[in-house]
Amino acid sequence: xxxxxxxxxxxxxxxxxxxxxxxxxxxxxxxxxxxxxxxxxxxxxxxxxxxxxxxxxxxxxxxxxxxxxxxxxxxxxxxxxxxxxxxxxxxxxxxxxxxxxxxxxxxxxxxxxxxxxxxxxxxxxxxxxxxxxxxxxxxxxxxxxxxxxxxxxxxxxxxxxx
Numbered sequence: 001x002x003x004x005x006x007x008x009x010x011x012x013x014x015x016x017x018x019x020x021x022x023x024x025x026x027x028x029x030x031x032x033x034x035x036x037x038x039x040x041x042x043x044x045x046x047x048x049x050x051x052x053x054x055x056x057x058x059x060x061x062x063x064x065x066x067x068x069x070x071x072x073x074x075x076x077x078x079x080x081x082x083x084x085x086x087x088x089x090x091x092x093x094x095x096x097x098x099x100x101x102x103x104x105x106x107x108x109x110x111x112x113x114x115x116x117x118x119x120x121x122x123x124x125x126x127x128x129x130x131x132x133x134x135x136x137x138x139x140x141x142x143x144x145x146x147x148x149x150x151x152x153x154x155x156x157x158x159x160x161x162x
Contacts, residue, residue, distance in 0.1 A: 001101045005067035005076045008099070008106050012080075013061040017051045025105035032095075032111035033118075033137070034144040042148060043109075045158040049151040059084035067099070074101045086122035093118055115140065 004023065011019040021044065030043035038046060050059065060083045067076040075098060082093045093113050100108040119127025119136055130136040152158040 001074065001104075002067040002069070002076050004101060004104070004106065005078055005099050006063070009061075009063045009067075009078055009080055009097070012047075013063055015051045015054050015059075015061075017048055020047060023106050025102050025107040027102075028106055028108070030109045030111070033113065033115040034140050035148065036141060041158060042152070045152050045155070046148055048155070048157070049148065054084075057084040057086075064094075070098055070100075072100070075099070076101065089122050089124065091118060091121045 008020065008023045011023060024044070026040070028040055028043055030038045030046060035042075035046055050057075053059070062081045062083075063078070064081055065079040067078040069075070070077045078097050078099065080095050080097065082091075082095060084091055084093075096112045098110045098112075099106055102108075115136060116127075116131050119131055119140065121127075123130070127136065130139055
């Protein structure tokens, strides 16, 4: 199943949303520090948003470490980087993905990355200040949810289906 995970990250690297959807389990879910606990529809919408905006954001995904068995059966760990523009600020995000496979499909994905480093790159001094006063996590999650809500509202595939 490590091959499935590698194929999945390759599809993301290629910005091939259709191939990604074919690899997802019908109950696929995603979580990371900015988008915690997304349900199936919102998980799909998030990747659709990222891939659709790839040219505007100059997004490039690089698979840095092939998948290896994780801590539990049917769980694999891999790393990848995501380089893109957040507004006009360049971001280099190093991500550790823990991916669980069920019924031969990608069932659950939990990505980890240092939110403080992301904020420093994307928000500059404001990101550092928000971290110091303890408001960074909440602000990032709120803005990410608002952005995803806006995307879903504008795209028929996701509009009003939550």
